[in-house]
Amino acid sequence: MSQRRVRPPPAHPELLLLLGSGLTVVLIVIIVAALLVREHASTLQAATRSTTNIAQLINADALRNVELYDLALKGLIAARQREDLAKVDANIQHLLQFDLATAAPFKGEVLMLDANGTVIADSSTLQPTARNFADRDYFQAHVNNPQAGLFISRPFRVHCECDQVWRMAFSRRVSGPNGEFTGVAVATMRLAYFDQLFNTLTIGNGSSVNLLNNRGILLAQQPLLERDMIDKDLSERPNFKRILREGSGSFQAVSAITGKERLYTFTTVGDLPLIVVVALSREDVFAPWKRAALLTSGATGILCVGLLWLTWMLRRELRRRYRAERVLSELAATDPLTGLANRRVLDERLRQEWDRAQRSTEALTLLMIDVDHFKAFNDRHGHSGGDEALRAVAQVIGDNIRRPADLAARYGGEEFAVVLPHTDAKGAMVIAEHIRSSVERLPRAAGSEGPITVSIGMSTWDKRNRQSLEALLLSADQALYEAKHGGRNRIVDAIRH
Numbered sequence: 001m002s003q004r005r006v007r008p009p010p011a012h013p014e015l016l017l018l019l020g021s022g023l024t025v026v027l028i029v030i031i032v033a034a035l036l037v038r039e040h041a042s043t044l045q046a047a048t049r050s051t052t053n054i055a056q057l058i059n060a061d062a063l064r065n066v067e068l069y070d071l072a073l074k075g076l077i078a079a080r081q082r083e084d085l086a087k088v089d090a091n092i093q094h095l096l097q098f099d100l101a102t103a104a105p106f107k108g109e110v111l112m113l114d115a116n117g118t119v120i121a122d123s124s125t126l127q128p129t130a131r132n133f134a135d136r137d138y139f140q141a142h143v144n145n146p147q148a149g150l151f152i153s154r155p156f157r158v159h160c161e162c163d164q165v166w167r168m169a170f171s172r173r174v175s176g177p178n179g180e181f182t183g184v185a186v187a188t189m190r191l192a193y194f195d196q197l198f199n200t201l202t203i204g205n206g207s208s209v210n211l212l213n214n215r216g217i218l219l220a221q222q223p224l225l226e227r228d229m230i231d232k233d234l235s236e237r238p239n240f241k242r243i244l245r246e247g248s249g250s251f252q253a254v255s256a257i258t259g260k261e262r263l264y265t266f267t268t269v270g271d272l273p274l275i276v277v278v279a280l281s282r283e284d285v286f287a288p289w290k291r292a293a294l295l296t297s298g299a300t301g302i303l304c305v306g307l308l309w310l311t312w313m314l315r316r317e318l319r320r321r322y323r324a325e326r327v328l329s330e331l332a333a334t335d336p337l338t339g340l341a342n343r344r345v346l347d348e349r350l351r352q353e354w355d356r357a358q359r360s361t362e363a364l365t366l367l368m369i370d371v372d373h374f375k376a377f378n379d380r381h382g383h384s385g386g387d388e389a390l391r392a393v394a395q396v397i398g399d400n401i402r403r404p405a406d407l408a409a410r411y412g413g414e415e416f417a418v419v420l421p422h423t424d425a426k427g428a429m430v431i432a433e434h435i436r437s438s439v440e441r442l443p444r445a446a447g448s449e450g451p452i453t454v455s456i457g458m459s460t461w462d463k464r465n466r467q468s469l470e471a472l473l474l475s476a477d478q479a480l481y482e483a484k485h486g487g488r489n490r491i492v493d494a495i496r497h
Contacts, residue, residue, distance in 0.1 A: 108188030198222030206281030
């Protein structure tokens with residue numbers, strides 16, 4: 001087969017297109033991912049800010065009401081310690097002792113206990129019922145610790161006519177003139193107060209608002225996550241230990257009750273041994289973000305797939321156009337009869353190799369090849385026979401030009417040219433002889449008296465001579481002329497001739 005020596009096409013532009021589209025898709029994904037991460041952080045920050053506001057609201061309300069109960073206890077103690085209290089009417093005594101207790105919301109009983117735990121004054125009646133509460137935790141706390149201050153008890157149930165009501169007690173120690181223990185002032189509060197307070201807050205499904213004391217006892221929870229949660233000891237739970245250690249703040253952790261991750265925001269109620277904990281369900285917090293993330297991710301995925309599909313279609317179109325342009329380029333650079341390079345390509349490549357030889361000072365050889373007696377051959381066998389002979393000669397020339405830099409071209413008519421870069425006269429002579437002998441061995445055409453032969457003129461430039469490109473062409477052409485007139489079927493070197 002003949003070799004087509006055409007300039008190789010440039011790098012495919014679809015590679016740059018694919019790279020650009022790929023980078024664009026990657027950038028889109030990175031940007032969307034960064035936006036989603038930032039939105040996730042903003043959602044968490046907003047939820048933390050919201051729960052902090054809720055915790056502070058509960059904190060302020062609970063602190064204010066506890067102060068009212070404490071004020072009632074201090075008023076009761078102060079009234080009992082007045083020396084003139086026994087001189088006034090019983091109704092006035094009762095009013096003086098329990099006047100401040102009327103302002104406390106969800107108030108239960110306000111009692112004065114003596115040193116033995118027996119009720120000696122009751123806010124609900126002038127004549128207190130004989131009861132003893134010496135076994136209660138708040139009474140024992142003041143007996144054992146003179147510095148207990150305001151003590152908040154564990155929740156306890158009080159049996160009423162219709163149901164059992166949860167209450168908690170606030171108490172203070174009553175001391176005599178010498179600091180001796182003389183009793184305990186107690187005010188109870190219905191835990192329905194916290195239920196009402198918590199119900200006014202919107203925290204979402206799966207979330208809860210909690211009130212605990214610093215010993216880990218759950219005082220109130222809305223909504224109840226399990227039955228019998230009130231008065232439950234949570235002191236050994238890892239989350240409570242962290243809350244107790246840090247005092248206030250926020251963190252995410254798995255709930256020991258529900259087994260699901262939650263956002264905990266907590267704060268201490270003033271200087272009281274009470275802790276408010278707002279626990280939001282992580283699912284509720286990030287549900288809007290998840291919906292937005294799914295919508296955004298879906299839209300981004302469709303956009304990226306569409307972009308890649310359009311890129312692929314454009315790549316196919318570019319390839320189709322490239323193949324068409326390559327075919328046109330090859331047709332424009334190839335002689336249609338012989339399949340070798342045409343005269344235009346020969347002129348360009350010869351100029352390029354000449355310039356390269358001038359820079360590298362390496363030898364450059366040009367072979368001019370002409371088919372002997374071609375006019376007579378063409379007259380005898382017709383144009384089709386002549387064309388077939390030219391194709392056969394071109395095939396032989398192409399088969400003997402093996403290096404990528406070498407070029408075989410049709411110069412015109414029955415004349416061919418071969419450009420041999422980096423080849424001196426000795427090496428070019430070997431190639432020329434191979435071409436000449438191979439052509440001579442071609443099968444004879446029917447009716448031919450002898451074989452097809454070629455005459456070859458050869459001219460070599462090297463660093464020792466100073467001839468120009470035009471001179472190189474002229475000397476090769478003159479050598480071919482000498483070969484034709486010297487007997488044909490021969491090779492003439494312009495330098496040696």
